[in-house]
Amino acid sequence: MARGFVTAEEVAKKAGVSRSAVSRTFTPGGSVSKAVRRKVLKAAQELGYRVNRLAQGLNNDRSNLIGVVGANLSSPFISKQLDLLSIGLLRRGLQCLLLNAADARKDIAPLIELLFEFRAQAIVVLSGEPPASIVDECIANGVRLILINQRLDRTDTNMVLSDDSHGADLAAMRLVAAKCRKVAVVSSGSQTPAQLRRAGAFTQRMTVEGIEVVPWSGGPTSYDSGYQAGCELLADKSIDGAFCVTDLLALGFMDAARLEMGRRVPEDISIVGFDDIPQAGWKSYQLTTVAQSFDALTEKVLTALDSDEPETRLQVVPVSMVERITAR
Amino acid sequence: MARGFVTAEEVAKKAGVSRSAVSRTFTPGGSVSKAVRRKVLKAAQELGYRVNRLAQGLNNDRSNLIGVVGANLSSPFISKQLDLLSIGLLRRGLQCLLLNAADARKDIAPLIELLFEFRAQAIVVLSGEPPASIVDECIANGVRLILINQRLDRTDTNMVLSDDSHGADLAAMRLVAAKCRKVAVVSSGSQTPAQLRRAGAFTQRMTVEGIEVVPWSGGPTSYDSGYQAGCELLADKSIDGAFCVTDLLALGFMDAARLEMGRRVPEDISIVGFDDIPQAGWKSYQLTTVAQSFDALTEKVLTALDSDEPETRLQVVPVSMVERITAR
DNA sequence: ATGAAAGCGCTAACAG
DNA sequence: CTGTTAGCGCTTTCAT
Numbered sequence: 001m002a003r004g005f006v007t008a009e010e011v012a013k014k015a016g017v018s019r020s021a022v023s024r025t026f027t028p029g030g031s032v033s034k035a036v037r038r039k040v041l042k043a044a045q046e047l048g049y050r051v052n053r054l055a056q057g058l059n060n061d062r063s064n065l066i067g068v069v070g071a072n073l074s075s076p077f078i079s080k081q082l083d084l085l086s087i088g089l090l091r092r093g094l095q096c097l098l099l100n101a102a103d104a105r106k107d108i109a110p111l112i113e114l115l116f117e118f119r120a121q122a123i124v125v126l127s128g129e130p131p132a133s134i135v136d137e138c139i140a141n142g143v144r145l146i147l148i149n150q151r152l153d154r155t156d157t158n159m160v161l162s163d164d165s166h167g168a169d170l171a172a173m174r175l176v177a178a179k180c181r182k183v184a185v186v187s188s189g190s191q192t193p194a195q196l197r198r199a200g201a202f203t204q205r206m207t208v209e210g211i212e213v214v215p216w217s218g219g220p221t222s223y224d225s226g227y228q229a230g231c232e233l234l235a236d237k238s239i240d241g242a243f244c245v246t247d248l249l250a251l252g253f254m255d256a257a258r259l260e261m262g263r264r265v266p267e268d269i270s271i272v273g274f275d276d277i278p279q280a281g282w283k284s285y286q287l288t289t290v291a292q293s294f295d296a297l298t299e300k301v302l303t304a305l306d307s308d309e310p311e312t313r314l315q316v317v318p319v320s321m322v323e324r325i326t327a328r
Numbered sequence: 329m330a331r332g333f334v335t336a337e338e339v340a341k342k343a344g345v346s347r348s349a350v351s352r353t354f355t356p357g358g359s360v361s362k363a364v365r366r367k368v369l370k371a372a373q374e375l376g377y378r379v380n381r382l383a384q385g386l387n388n389d390r391s392n393l394i395g396v397v398g399a400n401l402s403s404p405f406i407s408k409q410l411d412l413l414s415i416g417l418l419r420r421g422l423q424c425l426l427l428n429a430a431d432a433r434k435d436i437a438p439l440i441e442l443l444f445e446f447r448a449q450a451i452v453v454l455s456g457e458p459p460a461s462i463v464d465e466c467i468a469n470g471v472r473l474i475l476i477n478q479r480l481d482r483t484d485t486n487m488v489l490s491d492d493s494h495g496a497d498l499a500a501m502r503l504v505a506a507k508c509r510k511v512a513v514v515s516s517g518s519q520t521p522a523q524l525r526r527a528g529a530f531t532q533r534m535t536v537e538g539i540e541v542v543p544w545s546g547g548p549t550s551y552d553s554g555y556q557a558g559c560e561l562l563a564d565k566s567i568d569g570a571f572c573v574t575d576l577l578a579l580g581f582m583d584a585a586r587l588e589m590g591r592r593v594p595e596d597i598s599i600v601g602f603d604d605i606p607q608a609g610w611k612s613y614q615l616t617t618v619a620q621s622f623d624a625l626t627e628k629v630l631t632a633l634d635s636d637e638p639e640t641r642l643q644v645v646p647v648s649m650v651e652r653i654t655a656r
Numbered sequence: 657a658t659g660a661a662a663g664c665g666c667t668a669a670c671a672g
Numbered sequence: 673c674t675g676t677t678a679g680c681g682c683t684t685t686c687a688t
Contacts, residue, residue: 004470005447007681018659023683030683033657048465050444054382054391055681059664063382068426073414074606079407086401086428090439095446098396098426100414111418116378118423119333137376142332223610255611278402282551283583284612335665346675351667358667361673383665386680658688670677 006047015043026051057119065097066305067115070126071104075221075248076277078126081148084298085124092302094121104128105190112138122146122305129193146304148297149194151314160300160315164194167290167319168201171243171272172209174288174321178270178328180241182212186229186253187245188221195221198245198274214239223252230256240269247273247280250287254326270327286324293317334375343371354379385447393425394633395443398454399432403549403576404605406454409476412626413452420630422449432456433518440466450474450633457521474632476625477522479642488628488643492522495618495647496529499571499600500537502616502649506598506656508569510540514557514581515573516549523549526573526602542567551580558584568597575601575608578615582654598655614652621645 012019017036024030025040032040043049057063066089072078086096097120101107108128115123116137122144129150138145139156146158175183185202187195199215206213216233219225226249233239234257242257244250250273257263257271265271273280276291300315336350343350345364352358353368360368371377385391394417400406414424425448429435436456443451444465450472457478466473467484474486503511513530515523527543534541544561547553554577561567562585570585572578578601585591585599593599601608604619628643 004468005444005681009681019681020659020683021657023681024658027683031657036657048468050441052386052447052681053445054386054447055664056683057664058380058382058386058666058681059683061664065425072411074404074408074411076402076404079410080402082407083400083402083428086426087430090428090430095442096426096428097393098414098424100411100418100424102415102418113378114423116333117381119380119382140332140376223606227611251610259611278551279607282579283555283587333665337665347665348667348675349673351665352674355667359673364674380665383680384667386665386682387667389680660685660687662683662685664682664684666680668678670675672674672676 005052006049007052008049011040011043011047011049014047015039061119063119063121064093064095065118065120066094067097067099067112067118067120067123068126069099069101069108069111069115069123069128071101071107071128072221073100076279077246077248077275080277080294081126081297084294085126085301088298088302092305094305101128109134116141116143124148124301125150127192144305146301148301151193151197155310155313158304158313158315160297160304160317161194162292162297162317163319164197165201167274167292168198168243169205170290170319170321171274172202172205174272174327175206175241175243175270176209176211178241178266180211180270182214182236182238183241183243184214184216184229184233184239185243185245186216186226186233186249188225188249189218190220191217192221195245202243202245221246221248223248225249226252226254227256227260229253231260234261234263234269242269242271244271244273247275247277247287247289249273250289251279251285254285254287265326266328272327276322280322281324286326288324288327289322290319291322292319333380334377335380336377339368339371339375339377342375343367389447391447391449392421392423393446393448394422395425395427395440395446395448395451396454397427397429397436397439397443397451397456399429399435399456400549401428404607405574405576405603408605408622409454409625412622413454413629416626416630420633422633429456437462444469444471452476452629453478455520472633474629476629479521479525483638483641486632486641486643488625488632488645489522490620490625490645491647492525493529495602495620496526496571497533498647498649499602499618500530500533502600502655503534503569503571503598504537504539506569506594508539508598510542510564510566511569511571512557512561512567513541513543513571513573514554514561514577515543515545516553516577517546518548519545520549523573530571549574549576551576553577554580554582555584555588557581559588562589562591562597570597570599572599572601575603575605575615575617577601578617579607579613582613582615593654594656600655604650608650609652614654616652616655617650619648619650621647
């Protein structure tokens with residue numbers, strides 16, 4: 001072998017036992033005598049033996065690999081999610097095979113197919129919507145698929161998502177309480193389902209309340225897009241409230257309002273965001289926002305990994321309003 | 329088999345060819361006739377066959393897996409790095425096995441050992457310092473080890489790091505140019521080597537320039553630590569400059585200065601950071617900072633993956649001063 | 657408790 | 673070009 005890893009065979013020889021004795025020593029619950037175990041452990045130690053998980057997995061058809069696909073890994077929201085998820089997986093003895101889709105919309109299907117080839121036991125999709133054919137293939141191959149903040153219209157997939165519409169409702173009510181008359185709702189140009197749900201529910205509620213809403217969307221989901229939205233929207237002096245479907249957008253919007261368009265926040269305009277990313281709490285912003293619970297989201301994903309209850313398919317995680325200072 | 333993946337054997341039977349014909353069809357450069365190839369492809373398609381990379385790797389002793397270990401994955405700096413790295417790996421046909429060390433200092437060794445078990449071809453360490461014994465084991469097993477922003481005193485490992493001392497020097501010179509008399513240098517309590525180098529080089533330079541420096545360190549590398557540093561340090565009215573070894577610290581420090589301690593930036597105090605994370609460019613901050621080149625860093629890591637040149641072992645990536653508005 | 661032997665899914669060397 | 677054969681490193685019956 002080119003690469004120099006020691007095999008169980010070599011350990012067996014050195015320890016003067018059979019190859020299966022070695023295997024048993026490293027298998028939890030394998031029946032080996034103290035004496036043999038000790039010899040094996042000693043030899044393994046000296047040789048620097050490491051079990052080959054690939055071979056192990058090949059044998060009992062479980063790779064221990066959990067595929068994670070996502071895009072935009074450096075955004076505060078996704079990276080936080082990934083952080084918690086990868087820690088949680090490791091804690092459960094699972095490994096995280098991370099595939100980064102440069103473009104969420106297009107690249108996701110081939111990545112999932114790649115994960116099949118690695119025999120991932122389960123696949124977690126952080127962002128992007130897998131096509132139906134792929135979902136079918138997951139089912140067919142017994143690979144559990146877990147979608148985050150993505151609602152597909154089928155009952156055979158695991159989905160865990162924040163309660164977007166309720167969150168949007170909270171945001172709406174908050175702006176009503178702030179006595180806004182005309183509010184902007186800003187989302188990015190990449191209309192993800194979650195963003196659509198938020199904007200939709202918000203608009204609907206505001207309409208019921210008889211408050212005029214002016215929609216804006218454009219660019220990627222970023223600070224800059226929010227900034228641009230602010231610059232464009234606030235040319236209209238009568239807008240006195242804004243719901244940004246993402247904190248990142250809200251932060252950009254807020255800076256545009258204060259620093260570019262001469263508005264005071266919240267005196268002249270009330271701003272509410274969604275997500276509660278760390279930056280929303282920074283002293284320069286103190287954004288009032290609808291918080292997703294990262295911990296709860298992650299927890300649900302982790303449990304969805306093994307639980308087989310059908311009623312567990314769709315998990316809606318509650319959101320909550322974080323009152324800071326950007327809404328009157 | 330419990331899990332329902334189709335094997336090459338089944339495809340072969342269905343296509344009426346030998347099992348190796350199937351293998352060859354899926355091996356780039358395998359010699360198969362058009363006719364056979366077509367039959368195989370058709371059968372594979374209908375059956376939903378996927379090559380088993382685990383078995384493939386077992387055979388030719390290459391897993392295609394690149395281990396990536398890091399901590400603090402949700403910090404802007406690390407997440408950006410991971411984002412670029414994972415994209416780059418994928419583009420090169422490599423997979424990214426991500427292991428998140430909840431605690432950078434303690435957990436890193438076991439994670440690398442785990443990576444051995446998965447026969448990772450190479451290991452990239454985003455944060456944390458692997459113990460010498462582990463490094464030795466990498467060498468022994470022919471696993472390439474690549475350390476980011478970590479300088480070990482050995483010539484048999486790949487290290488790619490930003491030019492911290494030059495960067496610190498730039499920061500120092502900038503504060504000299506701002507005519508500062510007494511400057512703070514703030515770092516986190518987790519004294520990483522990179523932070524140590526920056527603070528050290530800065531202090532040394534300032535000492536040469538005859539400018540008083542007051543060091544501060546504490547807490548994790550976070551916005552909050554920076555904020556706390558600001559609150560504590562700026563009780564001293566005579567401090568008129570600060571070098572924060574990390575942008576995150578700088579942003580917190582800046583907020584403390586302006587919003588808590590009544591200082592104007594840069595009129596009363598000049599602030600310089602290090603890293604150039606996205607938030608440093610946000611309109612509310614516009615932090616003057618020493619930029620690491622994420623792209624260059626990633627590029628070097630990627631090339632270190634295959635290149636075998638010994639002179640490529642230690643790669644120092646240049647940094648540059650990004651002039652914004654927080655230094656006079 | 658232990659060893660021998662079969663097999664996981666795949667590739668590669670070897671004949672034909 | 674194609675099939676047969678022999679492994680890759682491991683786990684797991686099956687005897688002993």
